[in-house]
Amino acid sequence: MKAQYSRGVLGVSRSLLLAIYSLFALFPLIWMIIISFKSDAEMFTTTFIFHPTLSNYYSVLVGTDYLKRFLDNLIVSVGAVIVSVIVGVPGAYALARYNFKGRESLAFTILSFKFAPEILVILPLFMIYQKLHLYDTYLGLIWVYQLITLPLLIWVLRGYFEDISLEIEQAAQLEGYGWFHVFQKILLPLIMPGLVSAGLLAFIFAWNSFTFSLLLSGFKIQTVTVASLRYVASDTVHYGYMAVAAAIATLPEIILALLIQKHLVRGLSFGAVKG
Amino acid sequence: MTESKDEQSGESSKNSSSKYMKIPIEVKARPYLILAPSLIVTIGILYPFVLAIIYSLTNYSFRSQTYHFIGLQNWVDMFSKREFWHAALVTSEYALASTGSELILGLGIALLLNRDSWYTRVLRVLLIFPLMVAPVIAVLIWQLMTNNAVGILEKLLNLFGLFNFPWASSAKTALFTAVVIDFWVYCPFVIILARAGLQSLPKSPFEAAKIDGGSAWFTFKTITLPMLKPILYIAVIFRLMASLQEFTIIYGLTKGGPGNTLMNLSITAYNTGFAFMRFGKSLPYILFLWLLIYIISQRLVKNWLAVQKAASGY
Amino acid sequence: MAHIEICNVKKKFKKTIAIDDISLDIKDNEFFVLFGPAGAGKTTTLNIIAGIAFPDQGYVKIDGKIVNLLEPAKRNVSMVFENYALYPHLTVYDNIASPMRSPTFKKDEAYIKQEIERVTAILGISKLLDRLPKQLSNGQKQRVALGRCLVRKPNVFLMDEPLAHLDAKLRHFMRAELKEMQSNFNTTTIYVTHDYMEALSLGDRIGILNNGKIEQIGVGDDIFYRPANEFIAKMMGEPEINILEIELVQEAAKFGLRIFNMDKVFELPRDVEAAFRRKVPNDVDMGIRANDIEISISKKSDEYIHGTVYSIEPIGNKSVLIIAVNDIQIRTIVPNDFSAELDSDIYMKINYKNAIYFDRNTKAFIFRHENEDLSEKVI
Numbered sequence: 001m002k003a004q005y006s007r008g009v010l011g012v013s014r015s016l017l018l019a020i021y022s023l024f025a026l027f028p029l030i031w032m033i034i035i036s037f038k039s040d041a042e043m044f045t046t047t048f049i050f051h052p053t054l055s056n057y058y059s060v061l062v063g064t065d066y067l068k069r070f071l072d073n074l075i076v077s078v079g080a081v082i083v084s085v086i087v088g089v090p091g092a093y094a095l096a097r098y099n100f101k102g103r104e105s106l107a108f109t110i111l112s113f114k115f116a117p118e119i120l121v122i123l124p125l126f127m128i129y130q131k132l133h134l135y136d137t138y139l140g141l142i143w144v145y146q147l148i149t150l151p152l153l154i155w156v157l158r159g160y161f162e163d164i165s166l167e168i169e170q171a172a173q174l175e176g177y178g179w180f181h182v183f184q185k186i187l188l189p190l191i192m193p194g195l196v197s198a199g200l201l202a203f204i205f206a207w208n209s210f211t212f213s214l215l216l217s218g219f220k221i222q223t224v225t226v227a228s229l230r231y232v233a234s235d236t237v238h239y240g241y242m243a244v245a246a247a248i249a250t251l252p253e254i255i256l257a258l259l260i261q262k263h264l265v266r267g268l269s270f271g272a273v274k275g
Numbered sequence: 276m277t278e279s280k281d282e283q284s285g286e287s288s289k290n291s292s293s294k295y296m297k298i299p300i301e302v303k304a305r306p307y308l309i310l311a312p313s314l315i316v317t318i319g320i321l322y323p324f325v326l327a328i329i330y331s332l333t334n335y336s337f338r339s340q341t342y343h344f345i346g347l348q349n350w351v352d353m354f355s356k357r358e359f360w361h362a363a364l365v366t367s368e369y370a371l372a373s374t375g376s377e378l379i380l381g382l383g384i385a386l387l388l389n390r391d392s393w394y395t396r397v398l399r400v401l402l403i404f405p406l407m408v409a410p411v412i413a414v415l416i417w418q419l420m421t422n423n424a425v426g427i428l429e430k431l432l433n434l435f436g437l438f439n440f441p442w443a444s445s446a447k448t449a450l451f452t453a454v455v456i457d458f459w460v461y462c463p464f465v466i467i468l469a470r471a472g473l474q475s476l477p478k479s480p481f482e483a484a485k486i487d488g489g490s491a492w493f494t495f496k497t498i499t500l501p502m503l504k505p506i507l508y509i510a511v512i513f514r515l516m517a518s519l520q521e522f523t524i525i526y527g528l529t530k531g532g533p534g535n536t537l538m539n540l541s542i543t544a545y546n547t548g549f550a551f552m553r554f555g556k557s558l559p560y561i562l563f564l565w566l567l568i569y570i571i572s573q574r575l576v577k578n579w580l581a582v583q584k585a586a587s588g589y
Numbered sequence: 590m591a592h593i594e595i596c597n598v599k600k601k602f603k604k605t606i607a608i609d610d611i612s613l614d615i616k617d618n619e620f621f622v623l624f625g626p627a628g629a630g631k632t633t634t635l636n637i638i639a640g641i642a643f644p645d646q647g648y649v650k651i652d653g654k655i656v657n658l659l660e661p662a663k664r665n666v667s668m669v670f671e672n673y674a675l676y677p678h679l680t681v682y683d684n685i686a687s688p689m690r691s692p693t694f695k696k697d698e699a700y701i702k703q704e705i706e707r708v709t710a711i712l713g714i715s716k717l718l719d720r721l722p723k724q725l726s727n728g729q730k731q732r733v734a735l736g737r738c739l740v741r742k743p744n745v746f747l748m749d750e751p752l753a754h755l756d757a758k759l760r761h762f763m764r765a766e767l768k769e770m771q772s773n774f775n776t777t778t779i780y781v782t783h784d785y786m787e788a789l790s791l792g793d794r795i796g797i798l799n800n801g802k803i804e805q806i807g808v809g810d811d812i813f814y815r816p817a818n819e820f821i822a823k824m825m826g827e828p829e830i831n832i833l834e835i836e837l838v839q840e841a842a843k844f845g846l847r848i849f850n851m852d853k854v855f856e857l858p859r860d861v862e863a864a865f866r867r868k869v870p871n872d873v874d875m876g877i878r879a880n881d882i883e884i885s886i887s888k889k890s891d892e893y894i895h896g897t898v899y900s901i902e903p904i905g906n907k908s909v910l911i912i913a914v915n916d917i918q919i920r921t922i923v924p925n926d927f928s929a930e931l932d933s934d935i936y937m938k939i940n941y942k943n944a945i946y947f948d949r950n951t952k953a954f955i956f957r958h959e960n961e962d963l964s965e966k967v968i
Contacts, residue, residue: 014387017383017384017387018387018388018394018398021387022401024459025401025402025404025459025462025463026402026404026405027427028419028420029405029416031416031420031427032416032419035419043425044424044425047427086312087312087313087316088313090309090310090313091310091313093309094310094313098309098310100306106317110317114516115516115568116324116520117522117540117561117564117565117568118520118522119520119544119545119561120327120562120565121320121324123330123548123557124323124324124326125323128322128323128326143319146316147320150316165672165674168674168675168676168677170636170639170641170661170668171674171676171737172676172691173641173660173661173662174639174640174662174667174668175687175688175691175693175694175741176691176692176693177662177691177692178662181692186676189678204407207409208409208410208412210410210411210523210526211522211526214526225412226411228411228412228415229411229415229527239419242418242419243419246415246416249412250407250408250409253407257400257404258400261403265403265467265470268464268467268468268471
């Protein structure tokens, strides 16, 4: 009897704690949506009950260049991931298969990019970019973003490559397949889950990046993250617009997260669990 | 490509037909070619680091075109300024508070989510969302929440008799606000890792414990926790390294204010370099931070390897 | 079908010498077994023949042509790996079809289907064609790997311990199956194993590899009855051969042997004795197999040596009786119904006709008595 009673209490308190955290985690997003649909007139006077309007959305999307910023972000993020895949797949393969001097140092160096303070890289890069005319260019940002996207891809993919026994490659070679075929028909399918997870995760990290865009690009190119701050900095704070900016910036990721949450979790925890 | 690079030491034989010993150039070059892109990118990224170190030893400033080598003067200046020690303090407070709270609460929630039921399954997906949000956007969202005029939290606190809670505008509560936002974004990271760890735990020790009749807390303390240590370690490493150099959240929130309350090392470096244009002077701040992070991460990774060994000894 | 040669091949991995100057000459259509303990260099040798590894020195020849640096794809060799190396993401059908779909050996799908049906019928895996490797047992995986190897018409089949990971019963069964298939192969085969029973039953000839060196090459009988050294003698046969120190004494211009420090001098077979007289060896070890020792509970004659029962261990349809003589353990075979108390007295008579004599210092083979008809022997 007592056990049942205490389990009942435990169960309730457990659910309660979960509910509290869930509220904490999710309500801000809901609130953001709510405000984005509130007109100026009703902003200060109503809480949950109001007349939703699309005027804020209209103003931001049509009235400002926010949409262009959204596209900028897309170009840079996708570009960075693509470059990281092109560089990272062979890099991960080399780290997994070839035993050369300084292999672990190289691996650790690449990994340490993720931990490096962004400002540290930016300060000198700011000047280099001016000289190389890379300031405020897509290419410039894509290059810097490698700091964010490359370590992730290499770390995850290296594990996947190490899991594929060398003998499988050797068997394919003996059967008459050239190395390109081996890569395409054998290696690629086997690393695909890892590639997808890591790629998606890298995209999200790139999308969310702020500092690089803030300081290494200015006028022609701005990511939504930087652009959104404009709405805070202005004198007349237009809360509706703020909410819209936040919502638009966040929307793609929420959709992505819903669609491929399994991959995301795998990508995040893969390296960790495998060690 | 099956030949590892160290096997290509073709000893020259005294046989006259040593031409059979020469491995064709395409095969020999292949490993280098494969490694090349990563090497190029790595060197390309290391280059600014090296530059940063060099510049920190100069009096480079955006105001003048020329600069001179002044040795360790910038470094000495930095250590003697109160600004530096304040920044170091803020950096550590912020890092410890956010990492600590994320670790403990993240683990707790992961444990709560360990039951299998319809709502935990739904929550497992939904609770990833905050992690997906860009930190700067999170700052925006929280400002919408806490704003004294339109924020819902304000209305909530009014119910408890608290009016005009200053959130980020007061020195007393600014750090708390920043940590809350950091926690909001990154707690799911710990949750995901902890859940992955919990799921990969072998069943047999728990079954044995059940037979032996231990209480839930006992089981947790002696079995669950030690086996989770490696993955929790990883979570700590990531969060600690990131929060030590956090720039975005603080910049988005108050740019370091009010006053200098939230001026951690990253923000200070940024200010000195960009706002005050004292480039050479700004670098020691951030180089110091980097050194700190590098050393700590080395120690932690070494430690982690040991913890891994211990955990798998079960 | 091809003539495979390895000439003076050496290979090093960093500091360790994997293969130290070995030469093999494998005839066309021969089933050649490469035998040796773990780490001897067998897999490295196979890899060099296959083209997966390059020798540091020496040649590999296929049909007289030097192929040292020829790519594996161009050598037309087919290999079964010890760990099967099946493609995890392909079905059994696609795995076996894989060699026939490569650019080098491309065949049309109708031919592929026909071949797969033929091979899988022989191997008994026709029902598994739609499965993925992770859904197969070890025995099934091994047969799929064999199937993938056999669908080709290569210069040589290379098999790297294909039966290693199977349980004993399955291994016996597959060994018999392989023997049956082998006669139909019509292809040179190089088979690597560390199991002496596989070596003796499957091989036309056996090459013994140890520490990267070839110790002996010969047919099964040669290896078993005239092992080149003590190491080889010990590797073959169960229970392990007894190697005993003996002392040669001269008695009236004739040599005899003393054993176990006993006074009695035993008579040597005539040809052995003559060989010793021709060239007097320094120190001699005698190798005697368990079934060449007769057991008796009483001392039937002077030829019998006294010992005590150390242990009796049943190993299936017979038992291993270990006799202790002066702290030396001798392994003998007795039928299962034999029983005796531990430490009780027991007597053994050695059949010196079947003993093998080795030089104690070099461990090399010196001589043995040649039987007119070796088929009397029971392994």
